[in-house]
Amino acid sequence: MFRALLATVLAALTLSVSAETLTFTAIPDQDESQLRTRFEQVGQYLSAELGVEVQYLPVKSYAAAVTAFRNNQVQLAWFGGLSGVQARRLVPGSQAIAQGVEDPEFKTYLIAHHSTGLAPMAELSRDALAGMTFTYGSKGSTSGRLMPQYYLTQSLGEPEQVFSRVGFSGDHSRTISQVEAGAYQLGAVNYKVWEQAVADGKVDTDKVQKVWQTPGYPDYHWTVRGDLDQRFGDGFAKRLQQALLELDDPAILGAFPRKGFIEASNADYAPVEQVASELGLIR
Template sequence: MKKLIQIAFSISLTLSALISFHVSAKTFTFTAIPDEDESQLRSRFDKVALYLQEQLGVEVKYIPVKSYSAAITAFKNNQVQLAWFGGLSGVQARKLVPGSQAIAQGYEDQFFVSYFIAHQSTGLTLSEDFPDITGKTFTFGSKGSTSGRLMPQFFIEQHLNKKTKDIFKRVGFSGDHSRTIAQVQSGAYQVGVLNYKVWENTLAKGKIDTNKVNVIWKSPTYPDYQWTIRAGIEKDFGDNFVEKVRRALLNMNDPDLLKSFPRSSFVKATNADYQPVEKVAKQIGLID
């Protein structure tokens, strides 16, 4: 009997070790919407991967994607378990994977804004009133962008009381905020709209010629970017893993890491924080 007990105990320890190894051997993967050029994104998020790996005690890998829709698809297919989404892409991803949670957002994401910009040839300058941009050529960012498409389209149609297709001479989608600046600065489009953080960051680096392009209107605030974690993650990484990831994000205080977003800090977020985004998306027909 004593031998049987010892054998059973040995088997139990072996199984525990195997289970522990199975959990620890898994790689925790994340992605981010490509709101800037790929080299900047990789520089930003490879550092974040190292930070999360140290904090979580599991292997962490950043998976780059080529588009907003690709980020959502990777999340849906469990190719990534965590994503730095915009407001709209986060809503879309959580709808596709019920039970997924927004767990953290940048402090600034609680009151995000879009900047409308114009080429100097338009003669438009910064105004508190919505500018007269009827008949101009206009570029959004990505079709799935909250700050570069969803909320701007809502503000445009709200102020001009027409559908976007009936307002502009030509409408384009640059693909990301950096390209929006470049296209308006070059005169390829007369007016555009983008994430204010990308404008401010690019301006601070001296990469904007304000003799050629300038901000003409700043939008009201709305909730935007957030970290969303996939439902069922704790089956692979253990109990309380969601809270461990949230805590790691909220405790991220390295100025270099935060500057790369750029955000001053991260604060707690919930799915309910993004109901205004979902409401607007339904109103203008981007989601059902």
């Protein structure tokens, strides 16, 4: 009788573990429909590789992605440099495990409306840019706010004292649209989003063009909570990392867009943490 009861309990426990769902999210850095297509494909791939149900949880803001990670609503997240630093500071033991091949040397483009008359420049000129209107992307974006703010400040001084108006579009796709429409004369945009939009014919380059780019910096990456193995079993985090590193489906990689994924560690994002601290975005 006892053995039968024990077997039933163990079977129930095994079923409970096997039925566990891995939930992940991503910062909403561009058009929502594009993100859903990209990450639903990732979820299907990971589910097949790991043998567990994998679910993508869309969020409306960078802060919401960090909050979902902190509250254990998600166990895995595709963060930018800054949001990843913020999330790991809130969840001790969490680890950056993978990044795109291009992400250790990411860049931001400064784009300009044709009415500015600006030509591509090797170095920023305060005289050429002063008095224009300018937009970042999201307030929590590494490529849309943190790093462009840092480099603009280094070269020109405080952006609010250089430009006549400084705004936040919300994401990279909106930055491109708003500068193309002339709502802002200048904008800071993730170079990958810009290049993909141009390749897809979604940008009228007669109306808006790239005029400058930042030096390289570390940016996007996958981060996992430190308690992943406790929830899914010993070695699960390593298996998840390996699945991401081995991802070679052109359709999925092209949707990021990335050539592939390589290993990442928390230490890779120390420069981002330092800049965010200097600018007062983290304490």
